Amino acid sequence: MNNFRQQYVTRMCVGVEQEASQQDVNKLFDSSKDYNLERFREFSWKFRLLPPFRRKIWKVLLQVLPEYRENDERIIASRLHEAELLFNCLKTTRELECLEVRRKQTSGNSAPMILHIASSTRSTVDGELSDSDSTIVETNEKENIPGQLVSTLDRPSAIDLATMILLSDGMIHERRTLKKSYPYYIPVCEQMLILCEPENWADAFHLSRRVLKLMAKTFGDEDQMRKTLNEIHERLAKEIEMNSGLCERATFGKLPIRHWLLGAGTQIIHTPRALQRFWDKLLTGEASRVLMVHLIVELLITIDKRFGDDLHMSCEFRLSDEGDMRLVGRVLDQVAKSGGRKSTSDIRRPRVPNIL
Secondary structure, eight states: OOOHHHIIIIIIIHHHHHHHHHHHHHHHHHHHHHOOOHHHHHHHHHHHHHHOOOOOOHHTTHHHHSSSSSGGHHHHHHHHHHHHHHHHHHHHHHHHHHHHHHHHHHHHSOOEEEEEEEOOOEEEEEEEEEEEEEEEEEOOOOOOSSSSOOOOSOOOHHHHHHHHHHHHHHHHGGGGGHHHHHHTTHHHHHHHHHHHHGGGHHHHHHHHHHHHHHHHHHHOOOOHHHHHHHHHHHHHHHHHTTGGGGSHHHHHHOOOOHHHHHHTTTTTTOOOHHHHHHHHTTTSSHHHHHHHHHHHHHHHHHTTTGSSSSSOOGGGOOOOOHHHHHHHHHHHHHHHHGGGGGGOOOOOSSSSOOOO
């Protein structure tokens, strides 16, 4: 009976749902009409997006693509030019820095330093992209110094994209503390590269930047951030035992919830398939705050028993792939029951004000 049901769902229900979604997607992208942002938002909340169309739908939701179709080609060319210009600026900046370091090293009395650029290498580990930032490797060998610095950059890595976002915002001076000051930038860029694939890195750049701006708009205000943190603590206290360490003010304050919020859940959901399903709703810009609050509360409830006194291990917050999928499923189900895309978060006066 179970096998029959599984085959029926696979052959009939899933096929019908996918076909219906395909038809709706075709209507959304009707070439004779401009993009209707409201219809795209409604569609994203109603259906689970099909992978072949997800990137383009996200580009409309985040307004990377213009609302008016007649401007498509011009805007797309402009976006590509901007991304390429920023990437070239980043490469030039790094090369100049390397040259300056070499000049200082060779002008002294010490043994010559051989400088190599190890920049933006990309590798695949267990099916996931791995990036290494551009670094200068120095060796105290009495050999000839290369006449020219050779860069291996061809496509930007996630760290490169994050640095380009800082550059576009006039914050290039922050790049040296990127991983410390903006640790949520890189995971967002990593996930977008997985979705867009390396050859579409310009789309990954623009989508990543828009996601980060959406989260900054939602949680960037300090007063709004404090209200959100207090609401998360209040809801958590109602769901778990009062003697749990998470209910303690000092313990709750150790959690990097600010970064979780600003990172759009990338430091919570590590499975691309689960995160993409969550982002299908989040990137509509509707109920974004409610989605993030539910996500964090559900995560903390799920792993409450694994908490100890020391909360410094990042692996404590990593669920399995199946766990990620179940977590997202519960969050979307709760938000749907509370009103879906029109649901709002009722921020009541917290019992413990000013948690952080």
